[in-house]
Amino acid sequence: MERIPILKLGDFLLVTIQVDMHDQLVMTLQDDLTERIVKTQALGVLMDISSLEIVDSFIGRMIGNIAAMARVLDAETVVVGMQPAVAITLVELGLSLPGVRTALNVDSGMKLLRTMLDQKEMANASSAR
């Protein structure tokens, strides 16, 4: 079966989507990713969609789903590298991807994740006190 590779990078999982995904492949990715989050106890997910030229309503919805599921599993999701044309099209389509954090590239995405985790830790610590 065709699969999107999921790489472990420290506390994070890195998903680089390099092909135009058909619907079944997106569903498989969703299943694989949630499974890996649980298995590796990852704290964050970086989804690199810089190669994607088209994100239609279905793929957009799935990205939103993935982010929501990851959050339930105690992992933050950051989508990085969205092409400007894709972003415009998504907005024109009426898809705003609520709850999905985005960053321009992997680097800034990583930074964003770290900041988010630190904030979470601090919030936990203060509430614990």
Added chain:
Amino acid sequence: MSVPILTLPIKYEQDVVGARQRARQVADLLGFDQQDQTRIATAVSEIARNAFIYAKSGEVEFQLEGQLAPQVLLIHISDRGPGIATLAHILAEQYQSPTGMGLGIIGARRLMDQCDIQSTPGQGTSVWLKKVLPKRAPLVTAARLQQIVGELTSRAMQEPLAEIRQQNQELLQALAEVRERREELAQLNQELEDTNRGVVALYAELDEKADHLRRADEMKSRFLSNMSHEFRTPLSSILALSQLLMDRSDGDLTGEQEKQVRYIRKSAEGLLEMVNDLLDLAKIEAGKIEVRPIEFSPATLFSALRGMLRPLLISEAVNLVFEDPKDIPPLYSDEGKVSQILRNFISNALKFTERGEVRVKATLSPTGDAVIFAVSDTGVGITPEDQERIFEEFTQIEHPLQGRVKGTGLGLPLCRRLATLLGGRVDVASQLDVGSVFTATIPLEHRDPTEEFTATMAEWMLDPQRQPVLLVEDEPEIILLYEKYLRGSNFQLLSARNLREVRTLMAQVRPSAIVLDIMLRGEESWRLLTELKANETTRQIPILVATTVEDQRKGLALGADAYCIKPLTREAILAHLSQFTGLQAEPPATTTQLLVIDDEEATRYLITKLLSDAPGVVHEAENGEEGLRQAYALQPSVIFLDLNMPRMSGYEVLKKLKADPHTQAIPVVIVTSQLLDEAEQRLLAAQAHAIINKNNLSREVLKEVLILE
């Protein structure tokens, strides 16, 4: 007017991806900027997905509209699905899709310049997406269009990776299917194996059941045989006692009493007949019935049957016809049994025929080695379902006529058994209300594997104390009679049934005398007489011709030493033999004391009664111990001994009598109702003087035994 650019089918999920990629390429080649390319591709993706999800298949068509600016890209996506029922709702942006985000059509409308939808429920949906080519883009001329089409085709060729991926996908799918098939097969195989195991277990169970049945059948036969014997004993008492009454041996009977006694006797006879039928059946099942083959012709059998069965013809309306058998060689089989089969057939036929005729005939079988006896009637007939059942024991077919005729339901089963015993079979062909044909196929030559000539040889154990006398005789009754005559005398009887046996015997033994019958089965022994008298070594042997042929002169001329018409009396044969050999036949007997040992009072009484006019006193003992004591004290000249007694059986008593020097010389006559098998007979014959069947108890039989003494 529009010009087609490219057409794509949508059959698989992968085709949705292909459609949007193609849309992007087409848009690129037509001069759209990157943003528009993404918009167009996304819109195509939405609509194509709808077509795939709702209609399972569809088609995407790219066209170019207009030859002058503004030119328009027209994308027509059509399917043959169920159509969109709630189109108005969707377009009013009120619809919530269960699959997408309700954005497919609306989104496409937003992304494109124009979006027309035509949907007929049940027939399919057509969507036209339109986008005006950008103003800055160069005009797409026919030549340019040609170029674009060519480029699109070559790009499709240039994507071997995608192609391979596609093929890979299909291969994987096929493999998955194959795996599934294999699993199904394995499961099926497993099921088959389970079934197979079940079948094997079932077979074992069947075998076991069959074994049980066989054993049960055997038990039944044994039970029948034993029970029938038990029945016969009291029955023979009733018969003999009622005969005594009828003989007026205890005073006169009034007319009414005689009538009653006669009815008693008649009923007892009827009952005995049924018991005997049962016994015959049981005996055959137990393999105890012997076949006594002799040579006979169907013609003589028929004439005997004709006389025998005439009394059964009660109705004027029924004719009994015996067809003269023509060109049928004589049979070598058991005439009695063949006659029994035919009697059964004929009496059955007469029972169930109210008018018409019963026809009996014999024909040679097509193979020429058997005779087919057929008894056809014009009676009630038998339904096909019943035709097999009538050969089962105790089966009687429901029929109004059945009520009038009596029977045990044993006749036909017995026939079948008898025919099988003779190596043949019985069959029936019948039509309801037209008549039936019963046939018995009997082989011309009866072959009994157990009856070997060498077997009879073994029986000739020569007694050195006695003189061997050769009896040449083919009738078993006569052989039996003469054997009885000579039992206990100084002569030992050796019998030969045909010339072949005579020669074999003469080669081994030199008899002191020969008793010769002239008419043997199929051969004459005149020549034997001449031969014996002509031969130097055998000339001295005296020959007594005992035959039915009255030709004394010829016999004596050929060298016979004496000539008698058979059957001879005991005195005559002993006198002749004494004269020939110069030996005393036996010392005269003196009878003073007689002893009857039997646990049944009726039998003791009967024997005593029957012996009342014999010389001597009859003593009774009601058990074995008592019998032994009396035998010792009285030293009777004859002991009548029952075999079946409680506590001490007749066998035991006999053994004790023979073991004691005081009683061992006393002749013992066994009186029993048991049918003895050969082993028992041989055992008893060695020690007992004679064996009498209780059924045959009569003054004459007892007298004969006493005279023999």
